[in-house]
Amino acid sequence: MNQLDESLLSAIPPFRRLDRAQIREILDLATPARFDERQAIFEEGAEASRFYLLLDGVIRVIRTTPGGDQIIVLHIAAGQLFGIAPALGHDTYPATATAAGECLVLGWPVRLWPTFVEKYQGFATETYKVVGERIDEMNNRIVELATQAVEQRVACALLRMLNQTGKKVDNGIEITFPITRANISEMTGTTLHTVSRLLSAWEKQGILESARRHIVVTDPHRLVQLSTSAA
Amino acid sequence: MNQLDESLLSAIPPFRRLDRAQIREILDLATPARFDERQAIFEEGAEASRFYLLLDGVIRVIRTTPGGDQIIVLHIAAGQLFGIAPALGHDTYPATATAAGECLVLGWPVRLWPTFVEKYQGFATETYKVVGERIDEMNNRIVELATQAVEQRVACALLRMLNQTGKKVDNGIEITFPITRANISEMTGTTLHTVSRLLSAWEKQGILESARRHIVVTDPHRLVQLSTSAA
DNA sequence: AAGAAACGTTGTCCTGGCTCAAACTCTGAA
């Protein structure tokens, strides 16, 4: 139906083992959509009616506390499935997903999930592998939040983003989507003020370069040091 | 082979839909084991060779940081599967599981996992539902650690244990397994000193009664208040 | 072009809770 290229899926883990015809089938069932920065793909608490694959861009998964604080639960990088709550027994999304920058997304109705699992060899296994990785990441963040000081947590958050979506540029590694001090504070459980001070200090030390909503890490190795040991 | 009663499994979600013969089969493949307090069922980093079902008791899942801090990632209540890392694509356990009190456990070799999924209708679905719940809980803890003050976090931790394994007694709800101030501090990212002070204060206010390694919450409702709002 | 909104920086103050220290109380082992 739609004119998507098979190569879009053939490199992505849950679809990697499928042949061209199968991928064609899956693409024909998908609804592609483009989202602008800050636009929500789905909201926390809404009925989980679709699951998605992120083709391009970065998605921010957000939770809001009763007290009104927002915290960023995780970032989704291109090539990842998301909104797969229904596959884990939820009938409502447990968090809000918004586009961190411009995004290209494929969506399928949840009723196709069992079909995919049944029909496509390895699909379930590969997907649950992704879930496993996400659990790992969440575990790490819990340990981090419980044991590390703010400076280390911010360093970890930057490194995590570099690993997931960083792009090599001439003077370092760039975070490829718009990000504010406030965003980083929402990932690390601190305030935008503290983040601002840290980034300023690091910029002075030549660890990174930052402009409004934009960060390039020039010395990732130093950042790794900061993320583990103090000072 | 072993003389376990079918009723042990028939009430547990992933097995609920199975008939007696199927449950018998599964039981015959299982290795039952008893663990004493503080005994490890498996260690972080070890090859994930088996998955388990907790029949009785409580399991503590622990991670150790490079810095030597321990933090309690979650508690497993009776009736839950655990050590299912291999089903999520890990070939090594991401955390250590130790018996919080005396425990009765069934274990199966991982090679049976695909068999179970294939052979027993609903097994996979139900299991991933459990995974979904665990992800939810982890999400909540991340938000909690990122936004709440120590007092609220400790209150949340107590409530979580009450919900999972609390037992009604005449004067309140009891935490059914031995737990120290240090344990609670490892769940909440604080120090045993602070936990001690909080519990003392709460005991003075009649919210709970505590003895060495033992807590009974007499006013859970008040604890809920403490877990959301300050003071 | 002007105003508003979003984003970022920096300063000052103040407190929650961590650190260090010491003592007390159980429990179990020998």
Added chain:
DNA sequence: TTCAGAGTTTGAGCCAGGACAACGTTTCTT
């Protein structure tokens, strides 16, 4: 019954980082 180890309590001091405040800068809107 004594001792060692594990668990708990309490005190005193200190500082990382949150709260509050004000201002600078860039971007968007009209």
